[in-house]
Amino acid sequence: MRAIELTRRGFFERAALAAGFWAATSPAHALTDISNPRLFTFIGGRAGGWEVVSTKALAGELLPSVSHIDVIQGTLTPTPAGAGWILRGVTSNERYVTRDQKTQLVEKQQPLGRPTATQMALILIRKSAKWWALTQDERRALFQEQSKHVPIGLKYLPAIARRLHHCRDLAEGQPFDFVTQFDYAKADEPEFDKMLVALRATPEWEFVEREVDLRSVRVAK
């Protein structure tokens, strides 16, 4: 395709010629470079609001070991040089939930950040190319009828709070497709573990090719 063959250098040369014309009135920056309000950045390093207590790889490679995690709404520019890892994801519209399930979720679910929720887990998931090549009806059947993903999750509400972030469609390649952030009270940790055991036994999880489970506790202010 002609347009795709265009070199970057060629574009810049022509853009430079055009710059005099556009510079004064160009609204290009107004149309782009505005951070998506649904963007979250997860930073593993040596300092942060959450102290890591365990890091496990259930499938695929582990992440580099870090002692602390921070969760930032928005982005960080430039990338902090001292971080062990940085993950980004956006909250988005739901991809499989039905109206009936949504009604139940809205009734029961709690937001992240309750004062009693001193435990934070990040579950990092990458699904296989085979999953992404499925059509919507096939993925929905696996997620809903065969795996009962939402009914399993509903059983643990309101104790477990959850926010799902999509990483797959960001411009920058990401090592995971999803980052799900959970928080809960210390006493509810066994329930959280039970939920993970149930989900990991479903047909949906046969498409999980990388999974890292990070647990942390809130750092006292």
Place this chain on the structure above:
Amino acid sequence: MRAIELTRRGFFERAALAAGFWAATSPAHALTDISNPRLFTFIGGRAGGWEVVSTKALAGELLPSVSHIDVIQGTLTPTPAGAGWILRGVTSNERYVTRDQKTQLVEKQQPLGRPTATQMALILIRKSAKWWALTQDERRALFQEQSKHVPIGLKYLPAIARRLHHCRDLAEGQPFDFVTQFDYAKADEPEFDKMLVALRATPEWEFVEREVDLRSVRVAK
């Protein structure tokens, strides 16, 4: 939530303290900053592979007027100062198509860039907050049963080639949710227009709050 309250300045101060430890071995850059291979950048300016012949707003605001368009696979850093507008989007998994429809699409559809396809259209769409608040089953019913989006599109294959780009879940806020790029021979333009008339009359289009229709012709090499 503690982590979200963290200021950027606080993070950088701590990151700087940690930098000595991490600098030598940090794989943070390996985990991020890799351009998504499914990313495309659309640049409107005074030069490019396609010469604009018309720009129409069907709903909402028009884009700034430009004479040419370039389509680049990947990203451009830094943003070229001379551009009138820059849009970005990623190709992704299909959100509504069924296996049966996918089989028909794979059989009939042609890739962008055929030598005879001298006409290029970009249809830029933003859907309303109401659309995005619908659940998957509601959006699917509107898209499939009520609007027959895929059967309408199938009627115009293989003459019209198409590639859909998702913009909504990028980290940088985008003025549109979707950029769809089409190309076709000059003789097929009336067919392309018929397809748009049919789609714009569907219940799905009641959720379109901004739509810009850009037509262009390939610049002779």
